[in-house]
Amino acid sequence: MSADQNHDPSQDQQNHHSNEPSIHPRNALQPVHTGGGPASTSEQAAEPQQQPQQALDGGDTPMAPLYWIAPLTGGLYGLAIRYLAGWAGPFLQSIGVNSRMAGVMSIGFIMLTPVILGALTVYLLRNTRPSWMATFFTPWIATALMMMGSMLTLMEGSICVVILSPVFLVLSSLGGLLMRAILNVMEVQGRHIGGLAVLPLLALVVEGPVTPQDRWQRIERSTVVAAAPQRVWNEIVQARDIRREELKPTLAHLIGVPRPVEGINHTTAQGEVRESRWERGVHFRGRVTDRVEGRTLAWRYEFSPDSFPPGTMDDHVVLGGQYLDLGETRFTLTPIDADHTRLDVVAHYRVTSTINVYAVPVADLLGRDFVDMLLDLYRRRSEAAGPLASGPPA
Template structure:
């Protein structure tokens, strides 16, 4: 290996290794249980500021010829981000679902940080001082964010499907859902994120006060109490998931239903007559999020809930029309 190749390799390792180590260092601090009151991974500081600094470091340590290229300042910061993701996944520091959901944020923020790092690099004057301030900024920003606190905000996921079958037959498949074979599972997003899939739903009787149990794979159970009931027309129910019932291997700790950040509140089935032979089955669910970045988390939560609901609706449609 000649000296030129060695220098290139050394430079590459520098612009990748230093930002990656910095990201792992902050991950350790923000993931420590003893410090969670001050440093939280479920924060704007961790999800937006950390990758921005990683991007800034990557570009700042790069060769000036590369930094002058706009495309480099945007794309190069993704390399240490991918390295950080691979390390945390391989060593089981982070789960696959969390990594998938935060990847868009990290890539965008890293690119913005790369543009900032390029500005520092090209400006030269006082750049080291600004970069030093940037490095320690998360350690000051996170306590301030924790002090401000977060508020819970409600959201709704709405789905529907049209079914060509008698109302009585549809309703039988709504109130009680027989075991769903894995081959019938069409939930693409929940499969991608390795979320528990619906298995069956049991109801002890039809009417207000009835107990309904929605069972998912890997030990996830929704305990439902019917709050409003009209036979063949409407069924509303409160939903409660008990985190202590869910095995630790079922879901990432930041995504546990009924946990600190995400909870499902209630749901409603409504059957609307369209024609003499066709009905529209509506399914609503209400949930709440408690994060400082609900504007982003709500997009994922809504689409996950819709994916689950559409999956169940297509099973109920098939059974009503074909069985």
């Protein structure tokens, strides 16, 4: 039998299948490289790197936690600096170290802490590539968390928080913008951040020997009252039962300063004094230094250790304290005609700190607002009282 006669067609079919590339089940879903050669190692490694890059650019889920972790960390940092600024000096003195470390009312704390707080917050957000708007406002969240934490831990009261919030918000944004600008031109490492974090504490040590400056200021305000001078005089020396609705709203009262309840002049063995009472048990006196019946009245304030019960005023803004005091207050009544009087007030106050550039304007704003409230009270009461009855003046 010839070779052609012995050929089996089934053998050709088997040989045909044997020449086709085999496909193993494990390789069935793998892409086939058709470029004419084996796939390079760099091409194989390119695909698994694409997904993290998308998360970095788009701020997807892997980066989302940073948007609350960063301001929370900044807030905790600010709270820690606030604690150390108020605790370190007294602690060192209690163990026998004559520390001249500055405290909370200092450049080191009020000016440097918010800048570093904002810079730290933006540094923690660096991988999210925040916009300039996020760079500006995210430090505000950290500042708000710090302020709320200081009130919850009773390190600060509402008065100080409101007074310091504007400068903290502005400087924290400045710190964030500076950090964003630095990150655009250089790589910031952890040791750099550690050095920045301790700057406020180092500043407190350096600033400690600096003597705070006393700044005596004066407030001059006036109003015209549709009443005779003697009527206005009576309302000033006997201001009894002052009700809340009689007092126009002031910024000082909105942030927590107690309202006056009464101010009464009377004679003692040591001379004439003015007894003043405010809400929440606040009380103090003024010793009369000048009096011309119906024309001039002046007194100088005196505060005692119990004038402000605990919790009524923050230690940093309590009157008669280390940082703030009141001097002489003088009322002058000038007749315009029989039924009109010009009422002038001159009030003196002291601010003592190393940040007078900020503290003095704030004290002046609050003081003017408070004096205007008193003038409005005396004007309303004098005009509502009607003409004086016949007889000797009160």
